[in-house]
Amino acid sequence: MNPTAAPTATIERRTGLSAGEFRRRYLHPHQPVVISDALAAWPALARWTPQFFQDRYPAKQVTAGGQTHALGALMDHVLRSTKDDPAPYLRNEPLADLFPELLPDIQPPPAYLSPNWLNRPLTHPDVAQLNRGAKIELFIGGAGQSFPVLHYDGLCTHAFLMQIYGRKQYFVYAPDQTPFMYPVPGDPNRSQLNDVESPDLEKFPLFAQARGLTFTLDAGEMLFVPGGWWHTVRMLTPSITLSVNSANSSNWRMLSRDLCRQVYRIHPSRKKRLKLAAYLGAQRALNTLKDWAGSPS
Numbered sequence: 001m002n003p004t005a006a007p008t009a010t011i012e013r014r015t016g017l018s019a020g021e022f023r024r025r026y027l028h029p030h031q032p033v034v035i036s037d038a039l040a041a042w043p044a045l046a047r048w049t050p051q052f053f054q055d056r057y058p059a060k061q062v063t064a065g066g067q068t069h070a071l072g073a074l075m076d077h078v079l080r081s082t083k084d085d086p087a088p089y090l091r092n093e094p095l096a097d098l099f100p101e102l103l104p105d106i107q108p109p110p111a112y113l114s115p116n117w118l119n120r121p122l123t124h125p126d127v128a129q130l131n132r133g134a135k136i137e138l139f140i141g142g143a144g145q146s147f148p149v150l151h152y153d154g155l156c157t158h159a160f161l162m163q164i165y166g167r168k169q170y171f172v173y174a175p176d177q178t179p180f181m182y183p184v185p186g187d188p189n190r191s192q193l194n195d196v197e198s199p200d201l202e203k204f205p206l207f208a209q210a211r212g213l214t215f216t217l218d219a220g221e222m223l224f225v226p227g228g229w230w231h232t233v234r235m236l237t238p239s240i241t242l243s244v245n246s247a248n249s250s251n252w253r254m255l256s257r258d259l260c261r262q263v264y265r266i267h268p269s270r271k272k273r274l275k276l277a278a279y280l281g282a283q284r285a286l287n288t289l290k291d292w293a294g295s296p297s
């Protein structure tokens with residue numbers, strides 16, 4: 001690892017954090033945090049392991065690393081995965097599509113996830129994609145495997161990463177580090193750099209100036225990555241994680257800006273962009289009222 005390019009600081013870890021303090025200290029100011037007891041009540045913590053998936057669903061076909069695998073064989077590889085022979089990463093699979101019968105194992109939902117405006121009805125045709133963003137996604141991988149890209153989540157949505165089993169090492173950089181992140185031209189939330197631990201500083205010299213956070217996430221812990229924060233991860237052991245994306249009054253302006261830019265690139269019509277901006281503004285007002293009235297999620 002090149003020490004000049006390594007993230008230097010660590011993250012705040014909290015227990016017993018109320019939903020109100022989470023919103024005031026972390027959500028609205030866009031500060032990342034690990035909440036160490038967020039998932040304590042979930043049956044999944046005592047139940048889900050690679051072995052559990054292997055025993056229960058040996059023949060189920062899943063996609064990982066761009067190929068189809070029988071889950072039993074994939075879990076076998078996850079359990080013996082190493083840096084030299086990493087198991088393909090099963091990732092971003094909607095849990096409710098793959099294993100709907102396991103949803104009771106992740107109840108109750110942590111209060112920090114609400115409100116999530118991505119769960120509310122969105123009728124404009126250009127924003128239907130947002131509802132997908134609120135789906136709970138499943139990640140299962142083995143030691144030595146990494147998330148393939150340094151990135152921030154699309155449309156500056158917030159990410160909640162919930163560790164069910166095993167241990168991961170995260171690398172997180174604030175939005176003010178973007179000048180050192182080498183975004184892919186035309187794809188501003190993905191970096192061209194995919195290895196933050198051994199970066200190619202000849203190709204990406206400015207990355208040597210990047211300052212970020214690195215820390216482990218253990219079973220039972222939840223990581224909040226605010227919208228616009230760059231992040232990536234490496235697995236230290238076999239690992240099972242869930243993720244949810246969210247938007248609400250804390251990041252709706254950023255989301256609206258990015259969505260209008262995206263739609264404008266596809267349909268370069270000023271009228272269409274203004275209509276979308278008006279729709280997103282109306283949703284902001286409506287959802288703010290719903291939050292005040294205490295609507296769920």
Ligand SMILES: O=C(O)CCC(=O)C(=O)O
Binds near residue numbers: 147168
């Ligand atoms: O694999 C992981 O834990 C990281 C997932 C992630 O970065 C994301 O879903 O945005």
